[in-house]
Amino acid sequence: MKIFYSEAHRKHFPAFEVFDGGKRVPYLENPDRMDQILKAIHKTTWAEINEPNDFGLDPILAVHDKEYINFLTSCWSEWLDSDPEIASTPEASVFLPATFALRRKTRPTKSLHGRAGYYMMDLSACIVAGTYQAALASANCALTAAEFISHSNSAASSFALCRPPGHHAGKDYAGGYCFINNASVAANWLSSKGKVVILDIDYHAGNGTQDIFYERNDVLTISIHGDPDYEYPHYIGFADETGAGIGLGFHKNFPLPSGTNDEKYLSTIDEALNMIKKFAPNYLVLSTGMDTFDGDPLGKFKVTHNGFAEIGTRIASLGLPTAVIMEGGYANQALGDNIVTLLEQLK
Numbered sequence: 001m002k003i004f005y006s007e008a009h010r011k012h013f014p015a016f017e018v019f020d021g022g023k024r025v026p027y028l029e030n031p032d033r034m035d036q037i038l039k040a041i042h043k044t045t046w047a048e049i050n051e052p053n054d055f056g057l058d059p060i061l062a063v064h065d066k067e068y069i070n071f072l073t074s075c076w077s078e079w080l081d082s083d084p085e086i087a088s089t090p091e092a093s094v095f096l097p098a099t100f101a102l103r104r105k106t107r108p109t110k111s112l113h114g115r116a117g118y119y120m121m122d123l124s125a126c127i128v129a130g131t132y133q134a135a136l137a138s139a140n141c142a143l144t145a146a147e148f149i150s151h152s153n154s155a156a157s158s159f160a161l162c163r164p165p166g167h168h169a170g171k172d173y174a175g176g177y178c179f180i181n182n183a184s185v186a187a188n189w190l191s192s193k194g195k196v197v198i199l200d201i202d203y204h205a206g207n208g209t210q211d212i213f214y215e216r217n218d219v220l221t222i223s224i225h226g227d228p229d230y231e232y233p234h235y236i237g238f239a240d241e242t243g244a245g246i247g248l249g250f251h252k253n254f255p256l257p258s259g260t261n262d263e264k265y266l267s268t269i270d271e272a273l274n275m276i277k278k279f280a281p282n283y284l285v286l287s288t289g290m291d292t293f294d295g296d297p298l299g300k301f302k303v304t305h306n307g308f309a310e311i312g313t314r315i316a317s318l319g320l321p322t323a324v325i326m327e328g329g330y331a332n333q334a335l336g337d338n339i340v341t342l343l344e345q346l347k
């Protein structure tokens with residue numbers, strides 16, 4: 001299996017993040033996640049790791065707002081310019097706003113913090129010096145994985161080992177450790193070549209992906225996740241959100257209860273796969289989070305290692321060219337074995 005991976009993710013390693021209640025904790029979406037996955041990948045005989053190609057900004061700007069991308073490009077240097085004290089110890093700082101824009105009543109303002117609260121949805125998408133470069137390289141991994149399956153005429157799969165992840169980033173906002181929506185950029189690129197489905201199996205609702213394709217009927221989006229009634233991102237991902245305009249009926253959320261086990265999860269996967277078969281896509285983009293794992297510090301599901309093998313087997317039975325895009329997963333010790341087990345079914 002072709003795996004696309006860039007070391008550029010190491011440039012993005014914020015010193016901390018802020019949890020509910022203002023608690024400062026080490027950044028959970030850390031480079032060690034990739035090291036654990038690479039360690040597990042290196043033990044296999046079938047993995048071929050490649051650098052991604054550089055697609056330039058056009059396929060990213062086809063999904064994301066230009067002013068938002070401009071903000072990501074410059075906010076770190078603007079932040080350092082704004083305060084000599086921060087500039088003297090940049091490694092101790094992360095760039096975050098303290099005020100967030102309430103959507104649909106607001107506009108971005110000229111000030112750095114006015115733009116920050118507008119283009120960021122929470123306190124987890126900490127920005128440091130290398131964040132934008134890491135996010136671009138991550139998007140290129142997804143695009144290269146998409147390009148690979150578009151050239152293949154059989155049910156080939158590829159794996160984009162993306163970091164930072166992408167599915168919480170919307171057209172014009174960062175959030176949930178995500179800056180550029182890698183899966184959406186890849187799916188939008190593929191959509192000029194055929195019908196695409198994005199199946200999001202990360203534990204958290206793929207709010208950014210939902211927002212980006214909500215009014216489109218050429219890309220079916222499906223997300224299986226912890227019910228937003230109790231889980232992040234809280235305000236989106238409900239069952240009655242099914243698309244709008246010509247996109248009505250082309251989005252599906254499966255919000256599941258806390259404690260969801262293999263049996264419940266797999267029966268939901270089967271429902272999703274039936275929807276996909278009816279849509280008859282040419283390509284599958286699989287937003288793959290491993291935080292459904294029993295023991296993940298950010299999840300409340302009970303999916304097991306064997307459960308991931310079965311999820312992979314059932315998805316592989318679609319027989320579709322599949323670009324697997326790495327999203328979340330924070331039980332670092334188990335992360336490598338879990339993703340490799342899933343990939344083994346799709347290789």
Ligand SMILES: [Zn+2]
Pocket residue numbers: 202203204289291327328329
């Ligand atoms: Zn997640």
